[in-house]
Amino acid sequence: MPATPAATTPQPPTGNLLLAALSPPDYERLLPHLEPVALPLGWAVYEPGRRMTHVYFPTEGIVSLLYVMENGASAEIAVTGNEGLVGISLFMGGESTPSRAIVQSAGHAYRLGADILRREFERGGDLQHLLLRYTQALITQMAQTAVCNRHHTVEQQLCRWLLLSLDRLPANKIRMTQELIANMLGVRREGVTEAAGRLQEAGLIHYHRGEITVLDRPKLEQRVCECYAVVKRESDRLLQYGNGPGNAHP
Amino acid sequence: MPATPAATTPQPPTGNLLLAALSPPDYERLLPHLEPVALPLGWAVYEPGRRMTHVYFPTEGIVSLLYVMENGASAEIAVTGNEGLVGISLFMGGESTPSRAIVQSAGHAYRLGADILRREFERGGDLQHLLLRYTQALITQMAQTAVCNRHHTVEQQLCRWLLLSLDRLPANKIRMTQELIANMLGVRREGVTEAAGRLQEAGLIHYHRGEITVLDRPKLEQRVCECYAVVKRESDRLLQYGNGPGNAHP
DNA sequence: GCAGTTCTGTGCGTTAGCGCACACAACGAA
């Protein structure tokens, strides 16, 4: 590996859109408790049934919420990037979930201890509203994943997955093998190979040993099923933020 | 129709487990605002994108959260009965969702105006915690629906659907045509006919023109995929309530 | 340069589920 992909410019906490949307006093109060951590590729941010100790606010990278079945088969339920946080069950009250969270694209995050988070959440201000709205966006994503799994082809789902990933990455390159994509989508690796082959054929993407480059995003958006747009529209609607410390300078 | 299925004994608000779990003062404060309403079969409790005006706490009946695609195909995302409420986006902050809520089994509910609900939610007490824990249970159900749609056969999904319905009904009879079940599962009607035929063959159920009777629940639980147990276990874990007005008399 | 590993391509046969077309049985109202 020539360079660790996480070694991009380290971002301040406002690299996370939720933190950036906090009002200055809320942000200031949180700041001393925010601890920067790396999100190395493949790391399990949390495991099913395990009591969580922190929530993670990514500034770069992608974290997949993944369910792994008894027989080892898996399916991705949702993804999170710098627009959200990982560990909603801490403020939802459950403390754990039956799914895992796996770093799918390396990056960085700021984490917050469970007790601090709960204390702030109980104040009922900005932070609470932001976290709940984000949670609703996440719910929409899960619901649409269920629909997509039911009705759409592997190719359509691959398009959706690429676009969701792209939305959470700075460039148009995705480092991920077809094998891993297949795990996420819960399909065969060969199925991904075929679908990706067709997309490359059509000039929408180019890939080469674990690195996918999106060449023609508009065309990709033409091929994808409606699920992507539903999730995107609802996310945009729910997560349009006011003037936090991240955008307080007009 | 010989008798409207909703015409069972009308229940007090404590017929809903969330309301029943409230502390007496919280419950008393809510009581004057709770308005009893019927949930007639097929009624849309809410429509996609429409601003909701009330949340509904069912005491009997089942409400399906359903997504309908552009081409008319549909898929159920989750179900709610007297263990929960319909309209979480009101306190999550989104005011609406891209999915519908349809009464799948007629019953009754108590509804609460949006402003009252938000006011109570903002107090940050029992009600908030109950609603959020319920929401997490719902999230688990959605996630597992996504997984199930990905990996399991129609027959397994039918078993899951039957058990989830049974858990929310007083008797072992489900009034629902195979056509409608197919809509919920997002599969062909014929697929349901075949799967149900096999289950009847094996003596697990008996059905006759829109009425399904579960004869051997243990055997159903043997045939179902792990998804049912995951959802059930997590619901039980998250929704084990303390001593509200509903169980204050030992 | 060579050996081992990782990633992708391809070619089978198999199967679950689809779409369609109809037959028929049960029920409800006239």
Added chain:
DNA sequence: TTCGTTGTGTGCGCTAACGCACAGAACTGC
């Protein structure tokens, strides 16, 4: 009773995706 409606059974060709088995290409370490 008769007729329309509603719900279920069945057959048949078709397709997407599966499981498996390899082959070859690309990169890694020695």
